[in-house]
Amino acid sequence: MTSSPSRPRSRRERPAKPALSHEAIVAAAVRVLEAEGLPRVTMRRLAQELDTGPASLYVYVANAAELHAAILEEYLGEVDLSPVTAAGDWRERLAAVLDSCTGVLLRHPALAHAALVARPSGPHYLALVEAVLALLHEGGVPDGQAAWGVDVLLQVATATAAEQSARQGEQAEREQAALTDALRAAPAATYPRIAALGDDLVSGAPEERLSWMFRAVVNGTRTTPRPA
Amino acid sequence: MTSSPSRPRSRRERPAKPALSHEAIVAAAVRVLEAEGLPRVTMRRLAQELDTGPASLYVYVANAAELHAAILEEYLGEVDLSPVTAAGDWRERLAAVLDSCTGVLLRHPALAHAALVARPSGPHYLALVEAVLALLHEGGVPDGQAAWGVDVLLQVATATAAEQSARQGEQAEREQAALTDALRAAPAATYPRIAALGDDLVSGAPEERLSWMFRAVVNGTRTTPRPA
DNA sequence: ACCTGAACACCGTTCAAGT
């Protein structure tokens, strides 16, 4: 955000050469992500966006992985935490927070994938952990179980988004079809339970399944004591 | 490593130019994976290993992602399914199968990561699904819940391995330390629950936590009815 | 002291041209 050195304009089309900084790089990354998708968020593309060479970015960012984590932190701020203080059943409000989290990750597919690799530790991530812990506490879940349960819950939210987002495009649809076919064609002699359950294995809308998953994991967290 | 064209040998050090096939490519991939790690399992490296150009591989493999899925299928054959027919508590035997699955994925780190992206559908994967279903059935878990539960269980096994394997190397250790610090330093005013739980959030050995996770998800699967 | 051009060592995938 440098000022134009010649004549000032009330509204410039684009800042000629914004000063480099960690913040500016993350902002550029978000811009490119929104406009061109995460595969294009590369050090080189970002350098181009910031009108410099790729080497310059390494003054502010350790590597590409750290950058991905920073982008993730940024987006975690979009998770709707209002259900924490809303009225209603704590389970439903917890599911709402987790649904929002999955939704944010799904909105920018490959981001979810980054979420599994990079462990964030910024304020937005902490706020999300706090929200889940607060709702588990409200539901009377013992502290020790809540402490470990928050991990599984966020993992399910993240992994589901990562899976879903990976299964986009024609190739992934063929893979999904291959799995459905393989399950249906599984011989009852070798795979009796698969045969017995049949289409039930792939039944239900994704949201329905995800919602059940969250409830199941919450119930498990509530009822499973930690080892002594 | 070409064979000498002059005199024949009873035992060549290495086949001069193995015939190309999907099988041969996967075998070469496993070889390179074991010797050099997954980052080196690239189309180009494999082509070199098979003494040809990268373009030739595309006659037998659609793309790099499909190849990763094939490698994963291969390794899933190493999962120990013997607990299915062993004696003892079904929960413990189910945990043993899932532990073995996580173990296989952890043995070759980045493989787990591929497992989240590529949905396999080969016989080894089906056998794993069958094993989990059989044990849930033995435990009296209703069919519908088992059908959806197997997804969460394998997801937890996979995601845990992916997380763990991503957290290797110096950089990842610093990230983990940053998270621990951030949790400890979280001000009680903004993050009361995090502050209340303290070190409990990062307590326990990884295996202990994983074992608890499996038990919690199994319990949740057993007790959470599917929507009508 | 701070920044970066240019290079190093790679990628996946395609396609025209060979056998």
Add this chain to the structure above:
DNA sequence: ACCTGAACACCGTTCAAGT
């Protein structure tokens, strides 16, 4: 018909050299 050399369009990261 089957295979592939060479090219296209990229990567992340480093470091010597500039200002």
